[in-house]
Structures are given as C-alpha cells and as structure tokens.
Amino acid sequence: MKNTSNEEIYFTPKQAAAYFNLSLSTVKNYIYAGKLKTLKTPGGHHRIPKAELLITLSDKIKSKEELHNLSLKDDLCASMLTIFKALGSLGNSLIIHAQEVAELSSNIARAMGMDEVDIKRIEIAAQLHDIGQIGVDKSILLKPDRLTFQEYELIKNHPRIGKEVISSMKALKDTAEIIAQHHERVDGKGYPVGLRGDEIQIGARIISIAEAYNSMVSTYSYKRPVSKDMAIDELIRHKGTQFDGEIIKLALELVG
Numbered sequence: 108m109k110n111t112s113n114e115e116i117y118f119t120p121k122q123a124a125a126y127f128n129l130s131l132s133t134v135k136n137y138i139y140a141g142k143l144k145t146l147k148t149p150g151g152h153h154r155i156p157k158a159e160l161l162i163t164l165s166d167k168i169k170s171k172e173e174l175h176n177l178s179l180k181d182d183l184c185a186s187m188l189t190i191f192k193a194l195g196s197l198g199n200s201l202i203i204h205a206q207e208v209a210e211l212s213s214n215i216a217r218a219m220g221m222d223e224v225d226i227k228r229i230e231i232a233a234q235l236h237d238i239g240q241i242g243v244d245k246s247i248l249l250k251p252d253r254l255t256f257q258e259y260e261l262i263k264n265h266p267r268i269g270k271e272v273i274s275s276m277k278a279l280k281d282t283a284e285i286i287a288q289h290h291e292r293v294d295g296k297g298y299p300v301g302l303r304g305d306e307i308q309i310g311a312r313i314i315s316i317a318e319a320y321n322s323m324v325s326t327y328s329y330k331r332p333v334s335k336d337m338a339i340d341e342l343i344r345h346k347g348t349q350f351d352g353e354i355i356k357l358a359l360e361l362v363g
C-alpha cells in the first residue's frame with residue numbers, strides 16, 4: 108500500500124486480496140476481466156487505487172459476508188434441533204417433518220425467483236417452524252383422539268413460543284416473524300393473530316402449504332398418510348381460504 112503526493116492510496120493485487128479477505132486469484136480475475144481498473148508501474152506491475160477497489164469489490168464483499176452469515180444460520184439451526192432432540196423435547200418425526208417441509212419450502216421460494224438470502228431465510232424458518240412445540244405438553248401433541256377446546260388452545264401457543272425462542276438469537280431473528288405466522292390463513296381465520304392475505308409474510312404462506320402437504324403424505328407420522336393425489340385435492344379445496352392461491356399453483360407443479 109503506497110501513499111502518493113496527492114494522498115491516493117494504491118494496493119498491489121496481493122495487498123488488495125488480503126485487505127478484503129479475498130483470494131489473490133479473485134482479485135487477478137477482476138483485473139484481467141477489466142472490472143477492476145489499475146495503473147501500471149514502469150515495471151508493468153498493477154497498482155489498484157483504494158477508491159476503485161471499494162467501488163468494484165463492495166458487492167463481492169457483501170455477498171461473501173452474506174454467504175458466511177448463511178452458513179452460520181445453518182449451523183445454529185442444526186445445533187438447536189440437535190439439542191432439543193437430545194433433550195427429548197422434539198421427537199424424531201418432527202425433525203424429519205421439519206427437514207422435508209424445509210426442502211419443499213425452499214424449492215417453492217426458488218421457483219418464485221427469490222434470491223438465495225430470502226430462500227435460506229424461508230428454509231431455516233421451515234426447519235424451525237414448530238420449535239415452539241417444546242412449550243406444549245407432549246401428551247397433548249401426541250394425543251391420537253380429538254383434542255378438547257382447552258388442549259387445542261394450548262397447541263395454538265406454539266407459533267408464539269417459537270417466535271420468542273428464535274427472537275432471542277440475533278443470527279436467526281429474521282426468521283422469527285415467519286415462524287410466528289405459519290398457522291395464519293389468507294382468509295384471516297388462522298392463529299395466533301388472524302392476519303389476512305398479504306399481511307402474512309410470504310415465507311409463512313409458503314411454509315403453511317408445504318407443511319400441510321407434508322403432514323398429509325408423510326409416512327413417519329402416527330397419522331395414516333393419504334395419497335399424493337388426495338393431498339393435492341385437499342390443498343386445492345382450501346385455495347384462497349387457508350392457502351395462497353398463487354403459491355399453491357407453484358407448489359403443485361413441484362409435487363405433482
């Protein structure tokens with residue numbers, strides 16, 4: 108790094124790579140592609156003005172940071188599920204369900220053209236969507252018979268509990284509201300708040316469809332699964348009432 112008389116700071120490619128925590132080849136590729144303008148020394152070496160570096164590489168740095176954040180989120184999410192599973196707070200079937208719902212939810216989000224950061228946010232929210240069940244008595248969650256009114260009211264607390272748990276973690280905080288809303292319905296008859304249509308975050312509208320479909324067809328649950336066609340019919344039947352009609356169309360293309 109060199110300071111000239113007019114105070115402009117110049118970097119060698121190696122210094123630029125170290126300064127921005129990038130590989131030397133990344134910086135060189137930018138130079139060779141003409142994306143990074145340099146000055147040449149009399150000896151033919153590239154010198155990059157710092158201002159030029161900041162302008163050209165800021166996007167690159169941003170995406171690098173974002174990718175790093177995404178892998179941190181993944182790690183934290185996996186750790187939480189492992190801990191709760193080890194404590195016996197979440198059953199194996201719920202973990203499998205969460206993974207399958209996450210896969211379908213992220214596929215729907217990708218089909219909607221979302222960027223990787225939003226897709227990952229929805230995928231993680233899907234993996235953790237029922238984490239609030241740690242606050243609901245197991246005998247109620249696993250009750251094979253019809254639930255009483257009071258029992259159902261207790262189950263309905265799980266989106267709020269999930270939001271509370273996840274809000275306490277900075278890295279996952281942006282998924283908390285999606286988790287809170289995964290049982291809302293577009294007709295406003297869902298819980299816990301009764302939000303309608305677009306008031307419900309798009310991630311929550313996606314997860315509610317993926318969740319319903321997976322619950323119907325999954326073979327690991329204690330409930331008897333229904334066929335793929337029956338599950339699709341059921342989703343269509345609740346289009347525009349329980350589920351977002353536009354998202355249903357995409358989801359059906361993916362599972363059909």
Ligand SMILES: [Fe+2]
Pocket residue numbers: 236237265289290
């Ligand atoms: Fe749920």
